[in-house]
Amino acid sequence: MSGSYPSSIIGFGHAVPKRQVFNAEIEIKLGLEAGWIERRTGIRSRYWVEDGETLTDMAAAAGRMALANAGIARSEIGMVLLATSTPDHLLPPSAPLLAHKLGLIGAGAVDLAGACSGFLYALVMGDALMRTQGRAVLIVAANILSRRINRQERASAVMFGDAAGAVVLAPSQSGFCSLVSSTLTSDGSHYGLIGIPAGETLMTMRNGRTMFAQAVMTMAECGKTVLQQANVEPAAIGHFVPHQANARIFDAVAEQLQLSNAVTARTITDYGNSSAATIPLSLSLGKNQYRKDDLILLTAAGAGLTGGAALLSYTG
Template structure:
């Protein structure tokens, strides 16, 4: 990206967390785990679960509304809504048109199923649309994973949570927006994280209810893949963007597991870079963790740090990516 390219700025942020907060002690007691076991292995101390009457759209709408309100953007100005989610209200129809309707938007609206890397992909696609059309784009990432957790599976039970985050993108000054981007995938690891039943390969079946929960058969392998992929993509986009870790304003990684992020930081020189995140108190809400962290930081600090921001994620598929965003 050159300084003459049309700029894209993050004009507004929003987030939503369900009311119910589930602390580690509750899960450790139910699963007969020693006190402190979850925090030691994940860095997570609590997470939020949606109420029984809430669907994914009920999380996405208030997050989107907050971003619009913060940006001072009238709904009729928005040119596109991108909803990054792995847990839509229904397999069909997509949830984005419903969210757009409830927000008073009259624009295009589409779901983007990119797992934990969904927000990074939606952000880049949204920035492209802003540059092409000159219209604001609302990017929402939301997941309701508490209903996709196998209560007996410790590898997923301790990590996943429900949340939504949103960013309103608008035309900005030349040079603002994605400065360098790297998006990648490796379908050889397609089954590393999965919800087996419900698609065309293994449809729902009344006589076969198993396979509806999230599965991660080899957590160690996923851990290693995530560290390697995130470290590689971080190094690549910093090199493409011509910046060193010391020159970054902040690092906004997907909040999967604190040990993963610590290892990535060690391998890339990011240990001293300000890390945006709310993993400790909000757990892993897949694609929602990055915009949730941004919105939370803006609410606490009044804005994002000055300087380039490294945004990155790794998720099921396997898909991953990183972008160096110039504020």
């Protein structure tokens, strides 16, 4: 089947582990004063998996919620895109296992490793695929970062959590959201700022200040690009849903984009930074706040350096 089809987000979903880890537990272990983490990051708690919990199990829980929210039959899903930096295995990819756990028989399935920008990459690619093939796409962004951080290293131990978020894209003009404009970018000159070297298991952060500055610049520039593409003024944005890297980062981005704190999503407070999962998690948690014709701006930047932005129109 080929042609040109309308595209809408028709379902949202999310999932987190049961274990909620509050700042006090980490501050005591690292010898930090009470309140140190929240003052510097905006985080009060995050969720960490227990032994035996897998990435695809958490991703499947988010996917089931999104499929139920969409009210769509499993047979209508033509592709599964899994945005993750922490797959169950390096080989084979985890997306086919996710599709199997969801009963999506015969659907294509592939992992996308776009770091913190992974959901935006998957959203843009999924939208293009849906528009040309006319079959629904399930996008899940999920990470288990608690197994990839050095819990003795302050820079990573205080920030990261585990979560999954999901959306269903379908050939419809009557869904919740449509993609108005988008942009994706990368800058490999900053490739080594955050990473897990080959053969190792723990994340390293080499220069937090540089990463902070590059993230702010990338997210702000990408946000400006999609607003200009759509000929939309900042005052028209009803909801700003940035990647929840650090509250100071997205507050600086909002200031550059001339967006008020009132429109900015702040799921980082309770859920921490789950990399690619933060934007779909925030969308799912906030879906009842959206009203017809609201414009929703998404921006992200992450390791690689990768970045992007998207503008959604909520159709209700």
